[in-house]
Amino acid sequence: MRYYDKLIFELSHPGRTGFSLPASFDASARTNLCSPKKRLAVASSVSDAVPTKLLRESALDLPEVSEVDVVRHYTNLSQMNFGVDTGFYPLGSCTMKYNPKINEEIASHPLFSGLHPLQPAATVKGAQAVIDGLDAALAAITGMKHFTFLPCAGAHGELTGLMLMREYHMARNDAARTKVIVPDSAHGTNPASAAVCGLQIVEVKSGADGLVDVESLKPLLGPDIAGIMMTNPNTLGLFERQIGEIAKLVHDCGGLLYYDGANMNPLLGKVRPGDMGFDIMHLNLHKTFSTPHGGGGPGSGPVGVGERVLPYLREPRTSGFHGNFGVMLRAYAYILMLGKQNVKMAGPLATLSANYIKESLKDCYKLPIPSICKHEFVFDGLINDGACEGKAGATTLDVAKRLLDYGFHAPTIYFPLLFHQALMIEPTETESLETLDEFIAVMKKIAAEAAEDPDILHRAPHNAPIGRPDETAAARNPILKA
Amino acid sequence: MGNFAYFPHTEDDIRVMLERIGARSLDELYSDVPADFIYNKEYDLPDALSEQEVRDFFEKLGKENTQLKVFAGQGAYDHYVPSVIPYITSRSEFLTAYTPYQCEISQGTLRYIFEWQSMICRLTGMDVSNASMYDGPSAAAEALRMAVACTRKRNKVVVSTKLMQNVLDVVKSYLKYPDIEVVYAWDVLEELGPDVAGVIVPSICRHGIIQDLSGMADAVHAAGALLIEYCDPSALAVLKTPAEWGADIAVGDGQSLGIPLCYGGPYVGFLACKSEYMRKLPGRIVGQANDADGKRCFVLTLQAREQHIRREKATSNICSNQSLMALWVTVYLSLMGPEGLRKVNELSCAGAHYLYDELLKTGRFEEAFPGRPFLKEFCLKSLVPVDVLQQKLLDAGFFGALELDGYVTFCVTERRTKEEIDALVGVIKEIAL
Amino acid sequence: MSKILEELLYSESHEWVKVDGNIAIIGVSDFAQQEMGDITYVDAPAEGDSVGKGEDFGALESVKASSELYSPVSGEVVAVNEELEDKPELINEDPYGAWIIKVKMNDESELDSLLSAAAYAEVAK
Incomplete structure (x- = not known):
């Protein structure tokens, strides 16, 4: 670069x-035809049509x-810029899988891209078939009944889903349910989404095994609980194996279960959230269904519901028209390529790749929870960070920056908050064994460099277009426009 | 395995990897999942298609849509799309990147967002813009929430019913559950009071009329509230800016800046404000910085405002933007420049006024709002049954005459030629009175 | 090790209080500024605002964190350190010199529940 x-x-x-x-707009014909009434608009330029006081001054x-x-x-x-097409992107919780090019071709197809969102149903049968087909496919994959496609991102889906949770309780005259339980390992968006939906957050602790502690959950349940937000597998990449019992407890207390679909990828083709008892969920089409992230969007965060919440599915209007239709086209194309045959391999291969990296690097990086992971796992920094008299050790940030020098994107760092030096790796099912081996070799090399001289890492990246920026100065004296 | 293009694993690869892990089978990797939850049945999905079958499938579905000449707006405008834009935005370095967390290898994304922020500020006259929102309607809802956060101890917002319907619908959903009182009013000034945090009004109303906001900002500010203006950014090339009207926050949808209709999305919202409210602006913001060698660079900044840090104290949960669509608009505005964007407005305005005159001449319409100024979108009273009117237009390949509040609306952009307008008018002339 | 001044009172949320007649001068401890890292912004209330004991009256921001400020006493804000608006780094450089607000106390007995330097040393570990 x-x-x-x-x-x-x-x-x-x-x-x-x-x-x-x-x-110019050729309006010459107009001047030849005298209008019957003089009060007709006769403007031919903006300054004729619009009074000066309504016009731009600057x-x-x-x-x-x-x-x-x-x-x-x-x-x-x-x-x-670095993209998935540039190289391996092991960013935990982000599911940076390969974005097939046929999806792009379909998304820009003129037979779809020219449709006005308010066109009558009879003129958009093809577009509606896309929405219906995708709805049916996602329902089959997740075990939910139907989806709304209005949300444009995962967080937008969470907000829409929590609105549905509130609609459900309100419709049952159960307005006192204003608290939602969120595990301490949850994505940061969960509490934020709950707060902007007017819900109070009750945190439930994880046990030493990294899983929600059912005994800690029990005393939190009561008539004020709207529901629980769960990520399964959770942000440590661990399957919440007590989900069946958790679902029963929450349902028995009158609450609903929300599934944060950010980590759906390892379950793709293997486990369905609907079968685990979830009532509401969102999917990130830009993660699980291969649509490109676009440098931060547009994504799509459709929300699916089970029987209980189905009557309210059309209530929340969280975007202006039908959601990000262009993203839906891409995801549908991908699902058609997967089909009933290939879908069965998606989750298992993603899980295989994650466990392969974990087992290959656990001698160099601290592995706080050694059990089988799903699509991702978390290291807690280097085993030997090279710290010695007068020299600070290499941190997770340093490892991340050094990876850039070797042509890899960094993993997710300092999340989840449960570990101080969290380094969260998610390889996805679209990377070859050779790519994983290259990454493993580089991670080992970086560990060796840290042990030898952590300063090499402190100063990284060495080969990027810029070095590390002074973010403190940027925040103290913000320059936000040219 | 090995016969699906997106999964590179061969049988041998899988065996090698399982050996390293110490597992006997892929199924064993799911031994932590209770057996009840393993889905062993066949998925109710179609058989896997090849790429050429997928192409044919969508070609066939696409043909089930009717391609129409668009004479409608209401928040989605059929403006011309320069060929350069998709060429740039489909570059995989932009398309396949994540949010620019690692700024050292994301300077491309960060720079164009900085340019987007600058251009939005220049269009609206505001001091600060964020990196973009999902769409205009959700940006309007976020702006109202922001007004509540900016004014301590005020918890009511006033929403003009002159806004387009989809904006009203989204605002209603967004503000239903947080404890914010929402009042909808045709005349917002009548609802001002000591508990009002913000007021939102359109710069062009749902009927297409350009609003005269004289005195609005003064009245809103005198009541201690913030004025939010919802605007069509394309029209800001010629119309008085939110800053010139005295607004505190400007929001709207960037779709009119060259984004294809695409059945409603992806579009892009914008949200910009005066500098004193910068710390309450939701969403991502890119700022200029220097690296250790003093090189100019760009970073995500002011992140302490954001949801992943504020968690349950957050006033917004947005943690992404519509980045690629912001790039789309940034490239559009670079190509258009001040002259091109002015010309888009001139051409649209001339076409719309021509259509307005010609429709009245058919005798099938009466003026709805005589003498009120409009740019590209307007309302008329139909003297023929609206369903007949709409169907005749559809049959002839036109989409227009949307029914709205007892009127019909039309919209003309620079894409509509005089010949197309004459043809549409010709169809209407055939409708019996 | 963080510095704790003997003559000040402290809250468990790491604010310090210097009492000057019926005025409480409030800032954050050395421990707090070390935990936050480089402060980039101080969100302070306006003069004339009322604050309640234990209620948040503003926030400190650093590059990657935001921390609420809680008032150790209730009363009326009579002064705000405007120097911090442009120079938030003063809190890092001199946490006990860089006061944030001055509050005219409603109830001076509220001071009794605050921590002495010795008691606060147990909290700031």
């Missing part, structure tokens, strides 16, 4: 243009650049 230091504004040259539009300072300037600028920017 090469450092390129321009902003588009810095390429601007007054008078230069990069657009191509018709010279000049619009957008860049003035040619098309080739634009193409080169953004091509240069792209070359400072």
Whole structure:
């Protein structure tokens, strides 16, 4: 990657243009036809049509650049970016699997991309068939009844799902249920989503085995509990094996079970959240169903429900039209390629890859919970961080930055919060044995470097377009626009 | 195995990996899952398709859609899409990247978000923009919540019913459960009071009329509340900006900036505000920084505002953005520049006013709001049955005359030619009075 | 090891209080600033705001953390250290010099429940 230091504004040259539009709207015919009444609008320009006091006063300072300037600028920017197509991306809880290219072709198909969202049903039968087909496929995969596709991201799905949880209780005149139980290992979005949905959070502790402690859960249950949010496997990559008992306890107290689908990938083709007793769940189509992350979006976080919550599924309107339809097209294409045959291998191969890396690196990195993991697992830093008299040891951040030098993306770091030096690795099912072996070799090499001289790691990355930035200065004196 | 293009594992690979793990089979990796929960049945999914079968499948479904000339808006506008944009946004370094957590290898994403923030500020006149929101309606709901967070001890918001229906619907859902009182009013100023935190009004109302917001900001501020303006960013090239009206927060949907209709998404919301409210702005924000060598670089900043840190104290749970669509808009605005965006408005405005005149001349309509200024979208009273009108248009390949509050609405963008407009008018002339 | 000044009172949430007549001068302890790391922003109330004992009156932000500030006493905010607006780093450099707010106390007996330096030393470990 090469450092390129321009902003588009810095390429601007007054008078230069990069657009191509018709010279004018030809309205000449209009002037020949005298209108019957003089009060008709006769404006031909914005300044004729709109009173001056409603018009923009300040000049619009957008860049003035040619098309080739634009193409080169953004091509240069792209070359400072790392994507799944660049290399291995073992980012825990993010499921960075390969994004098939046929999906892109389908998503930009003109027979879909030109449809207006308010077109009548008879003119969008194909689009509706996509939504219905995807709904049925996701229901089959998860054991839920139906999905709403309005949410545009996982967190958006959580919010929509919790709204459904509240709708359910309100409809039953059970308004006192305003608390939701969230395990201490949960994704940070869970408590935030609950809070913005007006729910109070009750935290339940994990036991030494990393699983929700059922005995700690029991005293929390009561008539004020709306439900529990669970991630299964949890953020440590461990299957919550007591989920059957947890589901019974929560249901018996009148609450509902919410499934955070961020970690659905190892269960794809193997276990269905609906069968475990979950009433509401979201999926991240950009994780489990291979749609690209796009540098942070657009994603899609459809919410599925079981029988209990089905009557309320259409209540929450959390986005303007039908959700991110373009993302739904991609996910449906992927599911059709998977089919009933390949789907059975998806979760198991993701689980195989994660356990393979875990077993290969546990001699160099601290493994706090040694049991079989699912799609991901967590190390708690280096076994030998190289700390010695007068020299600090290499941290998880240092390991992450050093990986960039070797052409790999870093794992998720400092999450979950249960471990101080958390390093969370998720390889997915789309990486070959050779890629995993290369990664393992590099991780071992980094461990050896740390033991030898942690300063090599402290100063990493050495080969990226930039070194580590001064984030404190950036936050103290924010510069947020050019 | 080995015959599915996305799973590289051969039988041998699987054997080698299982050996390292010390497991005998893939099933053994699920020994921690109670047997009751293992799904051993066949999934109720179609047989796996090949790539060419998938292509044919969607081609066939696509043909079940009717391709129409769009004369409708209501939050989704059929503006021209320059060919450069999909070429850039489909570059895999942008497309297949995650959120820019590792800034050293994400400078491409971080830089274009910084450019997006800058452009949104320049369009709206605001001081600070975030990295984008899911869409305009959800951005409006988040802005109202933000107003409550900005004004201590005020817990009521006033929402103008002049906003488009989908904005009203989303606001209603978002504010239903947190303890915020929502008042809907045609005349928002009548609802001001000491407990009002924020007021949201459109810059162009649901009927297409450009709003005169004179005195609005003063009245809202005098009551101690924040003014939020919902705007069409494309129109801001020519219309008075939220900052010029005195608004504190500007929100809207970036779809009108060259994003294809795509049956409603993905689009992109924007949310920008005055600098004093910067710390309450939800979502991601990119800031400029320097690395150890003093090189200019860009990072995610002010993260202490965000949900993953504030957890149950968060006022928003958004933890991503619509990044690639923000890139889409940034490339669009770079290509268009001030002159191109002005021209988009001129062409749309001329076409819309021409259609307005021609429709009235058919004798099938009356004016709904005589003398009120509009840009590209307008309402008329139909003198013929609306269902007949809509069906005749559909039969001729046009989508327009959406029913709204007892009127019908039309919208014209620069994509509609005079010939298309004349053809649409010709169809209407054939409808019996 | 963090510094604890003998002459101040402390709360369990790591605020310190210096009493000046019926005015409580409030800041955060050396331990708190060390835990937070580089402070990037101080979210403080406005003069004239009322605060309750144990209620949050603002927050400290660092690059990767946010921590609420809890008032050790109830009363009215009579002064806010405006220097911190531009220089939040003063809290890192001199936590006992960089006061955040001054509160005119409603009930001076509330001071009785605060911790002495010796008692706080047990908390700040």
